[in-house]
Amino acid sequence: MELFLMTVTTGLMVGGIYALVALGWVLIYKCSGVLNLAMGELTLIGAYVTLTFYQMGVPFILAVVGTLLVGILLGILCERIFLDKLIGEPILSVIMVTVGMSFFFKGVVQFIWGSDTRVFDPPVFALKPIEIGFLKVSSVYLWSFILSILLLLIFVAFFKFTRWGLSMQATADDETAALSLGVSARFVYAAAWAIAFMSAGVGGALLGNINGINISVGYLGLLVLPAVVLGGLNSVPGAIAGGIIIGLLQNLSGTYLDQYFPGGVKEIVPFAFMAVFLLFKPYGLWGWERIERV
Amino acid sequence: MVQGGALKEGDTILELVDVHMHFGKVAALSGVSLEVKKGEIHSIIGPNGAGKTVMMNCINGLYRPQKGDILYKGQRINELKPYQRAELGLSRTFQKIELFGGMTVLDNIRLGRHIQLRSGIVSGSIYVGKTRKEELECRKFLEEEIIDLLEIEDIRDKTVHMLPYGLQKRVELGRALALQPELLLLDEPLAGLNLEEVEDMARFILDINEEERWRVTCILVEHDMGVVMDISNRVFVLNFGNPIMDGPPAEVQKNPEVVKAYLGEEDLYSTRR
Ligand SMILES: Nc1ncnc2c1ncn2[C@@H]1O[C@H](COP(=O)(O)OP(=O)(O)OP(=O)(O)O)[C@@H](O)[C@H]1O
Ligand SMILES: [Mg+2]
Numbered sequence: 156m157e158l159f160l161m162t163v164t165t166g167l168m169v170g171g172i173y174a175l176v177a178l179g180w181v182l183i184y185k186c187s188g189v190l191n192l193a194m195g196e197l198t199l200i201g202a203y204v205t206l207t208f209y210q211m212g213v214p215f216i217l218a219v220v221g222t223l224l225v226g227i228l229l230g231i232l233c234e235r236i237f238l239d240k241l242i243g244e245p246i247l248s249v250i251m252v253t254v255g256m257s258f259f260f261k262g263v264v265q266f267i268w269g270s271d272t273r274v275f276d277p278p279v280f281a282l283k284p285i286e287i288g289f290l291k292v293s294s295v296y297l298w299s300f301i302l303s304i305l306l307l308l309i310f311v312a313f314f315k316f317t318r319w320g321l322s323m324q325a326t327a328d329d330e331t332a333a334l335s336l337g338v339s340a341r342f343v344y345a346a347a348w349a350i351a352f353m354s355a356g357v358g359g360a361l362l363g364n365i366n367g368i369n370i371s372v373g374y375l376g377l378l379v380l381p382a383v384v385l386g387g388l389n390s391v392p393g394a395i396a397g398g399i400i401i402g403l404l405q406n407l408s409g410t411y412l413d414q415y416f417p418g419g420v421k422e423i424v425p426f427a428f429m430a431v432f433l434l435f436k437p438y439g440l441w442g443w444e445r446i447e448r449v
Numbered sequence: 450m451v452q453g454g455a456l457k458e459g460d461t462i463l464e465l466v467d468v469h470m471h472f473g474k475v476a477a478l479s480g481v482s483l484e485v486k487k488g489e490i491h492s493i494i495g496p497n498g499a500g501k502t503v504m505m506n507c508i509n510g511l512y513r514p515q516k517g518d519i520l521y522k523g524q525r526i527n528e529l530k531p532y533q534r535a536e537l538g539l540s541r542t543f544q545k546i547e548l549f550g551g552m553t554v555l556d557n558i559r560l561g562r563h564i565q566l567r568s569g570i571v572s573g574s575i576y577v578g579k580t581r582k583e584e585l586e587c588r589k590f591l592e593e594e595i596i597d598l599l600e601i602e603d604i605r606d607k608t609v610h611m612l613p614y615g616l617q618k619r620v621e622l623g624r625a626l627a628l629q630p631e632l633l634l635l636d637e638p639l640a641g642l643n644l645e646e647v648e649d650m651a652r653f654i655l656d657i658n659e660e661e662r663w664r665v666t667c668i669l670v671e672h673d674m675g676v677v678m679d680i681s682n683r684v685f686v687l688n689f690g691n692p693i694m695d696g697p698p699a700e701v702q703k704n705p706e707v708v709k710a711y712l713g714e715e716d717l718y719s720t721r722r
Contacts, residue, residue: 325549325560332547335509336561336628337535 157289162410163403164292168300169365170402175303176358176379177386177394178310179351185327185389186347188246189238192253194355196260198376201226201356202363203268206275215279219302219357226356230349238348239341261373272369279364299361306357307395310350314391319346327389378405378422381429387439396440401425456522458488462632462666463508468517470503477503478514479690485632485668490658492669492677494701495687501670502544504687505634508668509541510534521632540630542621544637544670550610554620557609558595561627562588594662595623599653615646622653626663633657636670651676678702 176198183191204225208218237256241249280298284291314320319342325333326343334340355376362375382401386393408424433439456462463485470478477500485491493501506512508519510531519527526534540561549557596602599619604612609620618638625633638654639647657663658680671677677684678698686693686707694704701707 321556321560324552328549328551329547331511332543332549333560334511334531335535335541335543335547336624337532339530339532 158410160290161292162406164290165296166403166406167399168292168296168402169406170399171300171303171307172358172361172398173379173382173402174395174398175306175354175361176376177382177398178307178391179354179358180379180383181386181389181391181394182323182347182354183351184383185391186323186343187249189249189253190388191351192250193257193260194351194379195373195376196257196264197226197352197355198359198362199264199368199370199373200229200260201352201359202368202372203264203359204356205360206273206363206368207268209275209279215275219360222356222360223353226352226354227349230352231345233352234345234348238344242340242344261370264373265370270370272367274367275364295364299364302357302361306354310354311391313350323347374422378425381425384429385432385439390440393440401428404428456487456631458486460487461485461520462487462522463668464518464520465504465508466518466520468504468507468514468519470500470507470512470514476690478507481517481687481690481692483685483692483695485666486682487631487666488658488664489682490654490667490669490680492671492681492684493687494671494674494677494684495693496689498689499687500690501687502636505541505636505668505670509539509634535628538628538631539634540625540628540632541634542618542625542636542638544640546614546617546621548609548617548621548624551608553606553608554601554612554623555592555596555605557620557624558592558627561624562591591627591629595626598626598656599623600649615642618642618646618650619653622650622657626657626665630665632668633665634668634670637672638669639671639673639676647673647676651680655680 176194179197180191180194183189201222205215205218205222208221209215213221233256237252238249241252280293280295282293284293285297286292314324322333322338323343323346325336326338326340330340333343358379359372359376362372366372366375378401379398382397383394384397385400386395386397404424405421409421412420412424461484463483465481465483468478468481469476481500481504483491483504493504495501503512507514510526510529510533513527518525521534521537521539524537526537529537549560552560596605599622601616601619601623604616604620609617612620618641622635622638635654638650642650654667654669657665658667669677669681678701681698683695684698684701685695686701686704693706694701696704
């Protein structure tokens with residue numbers, strides 16, 4: 156029983172990080188209909204940027220803030236350099252460009268940071284687990300979870316209560332109308348990319364704290380894809396729920412199935428679950444029923 | 450904002466000069482010229498597929514014509530994006546309703562207003578001496594005015610996609626008004642409405658055009674000939690991309706070519722309801 160509870164708690168907390176990365180994915184899809192396949196690499200870049208700040212002696216939390224700023228900058232830059240010219244082109248072309256971006260980023264990352272696994276040194280979070288009642292949770296997980304949820308709340312508040320957020324919502328809802336009402340499409344796309352870079356970057360930094368940082372953090376970023384699809388691709392609550400479900404599945408399968416299928420079962424189960432789930436609910440949990448358009 | 454100063458009633462607010470727009474081989478507009486005077490309701494009529502909606506999209510910037518000039522208050526706006534044209538005071542509604550379906554009526558109206566807020570801050574001068582609080586109150590007042598005018602008080606907090614079609618059309622008009630436009634493009638605001646709703650909507654359009662508070666110049670695309678002839682100052686007739694004539698309703702009704710090309714269909718529209 157205790158093992159089960161521990162597994163669930165850990166799953167929930169990792170799920171929080173996935174939810175954060177999933178948010179970036181959903182945002183770009185919602186605002187522009189593009190599935191950004193470079194999301195995994197954004198996570199990777201975020202992890203390395205945070206690490207670099209940290210090793211320059213910047214406290215972790217400020218390193219995260221720095222990563223957010225770099226995220227804004229890179230997001231806007233990418234949108235301007237790669238995507239702005241593609242407004243109005245077929246969605247598939249844009250998606251292929253994001254595939255190109257993913258290879259490009261991976262190359263850049265290996266060039267700058269090499270391919271050895273790096274860890275945050277000294278460790279950011281105390282190694283001693285925190286005890287909540289009879290549950291023992293390692294502090295990395297707990298703090299990562301808290302930070303993810305905090306950021307998610309900030310982003311959601313941004314959409315709900317600011318004029319910029321409203322413009323983004325409006326564009327996601329009905330682009331033609333939003334444009335005609337005075338919303339600038341370029342601004343909305345740039346903002347969506349900036350937020351996606353921020354959420355993926357911080358997600359990467361947190362994941363990097365758990366497992367160390369190498370190219371595989373990028374694959375963790377991609378692991379969020381089932382979470383996004385599960386939630387319905389365009390739904391923010393869906394992304395959050397999806398992220399948490401994937402975190403839970405991953406940990407439960409790691410704990411209980413690994414003994415029967417040793418090796419990578421943890422990585423496969425989320426995708427298998429996504430496939431089966433979509434058979435029954437093709438639009439995900441809260442998706443629009445017009446996804447076939449893409 | 451550079452707006453070429455305030456126009457008087459009767460000055461030209463919008464001008465199209467020899468506008469051509471084609472999609473591949475389809476010529477949607479072949480040499481359309483139009484002059485809209487401030488304070489008027491200028492209608493555009495023509496059969497299905499004539500190019501009326503394309504014309505609206507060119508004016509508002511969703512489409513860029515391949516040839517010709519679009520002048521707003523004397524300024525060439527061909528290169529401006531839709532949002533920039535909105536900032537200049539151009540607003541519109543759509544033939545196929547384009548509301549933000551998941552939001553409430555009030556939020557839809559607010560959205561138009563929010564965008565106004567930006568130009569308000571940029572131009573600043575309008576609000577010199579006023580506190581931000583006063584400014585916000587002023588905008589809240591605008592919302593109330595629109596809700597009053599369009600008689601949508603009891604649905605203000607309803608989600609838009611739950612509303613019947615006729616009310617959605619009304620909300621769309623409200624959202625367009627929240628931009629406090631000088632020129633309003635209305636693409637078939639009466640289509641799909643029942644008799645009573647048509648009367649209401651026609652009255653709202655007249656109010657917006659005539660009441661001292663609004664005084665909005667309107668370009669109206671509409672198939673309902675009764676209403677068009679009733680409320681328009683001028684009527685422009687378009688037939689498959691080609692302008693046929695432009696004149697006061699009485700003249701248009703007498704033109705044999707117009708009757709042949711279009712008004713002959715009037716029976717069709719009276720049976721529609
Ligand atoms: N985006 C587009 N791509 C290709 N062709 C288009 C496009 N928009 C309009 N057209 C074509 O331009 C022509 C004029 O269409 P438009 O929608 O302006 O007609 P309309 O006068 O508004 O008709 P209706 O009364 O049915 O609304 C049609 O032949 C239409 O198929
Ligand atoms: Mg039309």
